[in-house]
Amino acid sequence: MRAVICWCNPSYTAQWKNLEEKMLPIPIQAxxxxxxxxxxxxxxxxxWVKQTLKTWKTVIKEHKLEANIIALKWCAYDSEFIPNKLDSSFKDWIAKGITDLCSIMKDGKLLSFEILKRTYLLEKQDFYRYLQLRHYVDIKMKNATKTGTHLIDLFIKSYKSETIDRIVSCLYKGLLDLTLHSTSYIKIKWEKEGGINISEEEWTAIWKYQWMCTSSQKWREFGWKSLIRYFITPSQKSHYDNNPPVCWRNCGNQSANHYHIFWDCSVLRDYWREIHNALQYIFQCEIPLESKTMFFGHVPQEWPKSDKHLVNILLVACKKGITRKWLSSESPTINLWMDITMDIYKMEKITAFVNHKLDKFTLYWEKWVKYVTPHRPDFTFTNQ
Structure with a gap:
């Protein structure tokens, strides 16, 4: 990615840059x-050049920057700007110094013809071409958003030959800025691994539940980590240790990614099935035995608020059971799930007591207490 910034800087000179710029029939920057x-x-x-361009193309596609990089286009080669196909004079502008649009724009608008004429020695007959270009830019800029602003600013600074200290760090911050405000790229990874489809509405609801399921920041953070793909799987590890991404549960899977480790592993099937049966008993309704509900926690909107609250706690405890057995060939058990849930129950009760909300706490946990009491007589419940 550093090379991409260097390509755009007209003041940057290097032998490798000269060689790479001559590899294509059109400017590589275009x-x-x-x-x-x-x-x-x-x-x-x-x-090297091929991979660099493919990486940049992936960044644009994943973060939907197509509408926001209009300023980086070259008016002489822009495939959507029809006049440049009919009038070769736009290519003559390159010799005069007009290449990328960002160099002749300010605040999202094309500079006036008078300024361009004076700066780039345009002629009077170029005025009509200027009007064509201005009309095109105005239309395109209407679709632009503020997404990726910091990243695009790096390219604009480079085109203007401004000094950029620590280019790699700036690129990293620009890319990080793209991911901080959107988890769509995470959703895409889950969908690809599981062969599932999660709508934007469902994805938003799933994240909302994670931050509302308990009073504990610790458990909310764990729920977030499990969704954000925080835990390192064999598939990830294989990228830097060159070992095959084999599942550590000895299930035979040769590509143990996040979806497999948390949901699809055959060793976990009985565990998920037992949890599923328990949830159906607790809530007295049919619950789909599918990852979107059981792992991601997407439940019907018509469920009562208390049930949504409880089921997400129970599912967080279920996922915690899986991480408790991380790197172990053994599957977690329903008793482990009950133990973890009981730990959450105790902390939630203390919090409710401190905040004088025991009545609400009792209402939310009533179905769990009713279910677990005959199964775990070793659990002690008071003031219920």
Whole structure:
């Protein structure tokens, strides 16, 4: 990615840059912001340049930056700007210094023709071309959002030959800024691994439940970690230790990713089935035995608030049982699940007592107490 920034800086000179710029029939910088021009990538012989361009293309696609990188396009090669296909004079502008749009824009608008004429020595007959370009830019900028602002600013600074200290760190912060405000890329990974489809509404509700299920920051954080794919799986580990991503439960799976480790492993089937039966007994209703409900915690909207609260606590405890057996070939048991849930119960009760909300606490936990009492006589419940 550092190379991409260096490509865009006209003041940056290096032998490798000169070589890479000559590999394509069009400027390599023009490809960066134009998805249609990126077909040139497939015809490249240099694996380093090819991989760099593919990585940048992935960043654009995953974070939906297509509408926001209009300023990085070259007016002479923009595949969506029809006039440049009919009028070769736009390519003559390159020799005069007009390449990327961001260099001739300010605050999302094209600079006036008078300024461009004076700065780049345009002629009077270029005015009509200017009007065509301004109209095109105005339309495109209407669809732009503030997503990826910091990352795009790096490219704009580079095009203007401004000094960028610690380019790699700045790139990292720019990419991090894209992921801090959206978990869509996480959703895509879960969907790909599990072959499932999670709507945006469902995804939003799933995250909302994670931050409302308990009074404990510790348990909320754990729920967040399990969804954000915090825990390292064999599939992840194989990228840096070169070992095959085999499931440690000896189930035979050769690609143990997050979906497999938490849900799809055959060793866990009995565990999930027992939890599923327990939940159906507790809530006295049919609950789908599927990952979207059992792992992600998406329950019907018509459920009472108290039931939504309780079921998400029970599911967090269920996932904690899996991490308690992390790297073990053994499956967690329903008794372990009950023990973990009881720990949460005790802490929730203390919190409710301190906040004078014991009545609400009793209402929320009533179904759990009724279920677990005959199964675990060693549990002690008071003031119920």
């Amino acid at each position: 490809i960066l912001a134009d998805n249609n021009l990126q077909t040139y990538i497939n015809n490249m012989d240099n694996p």
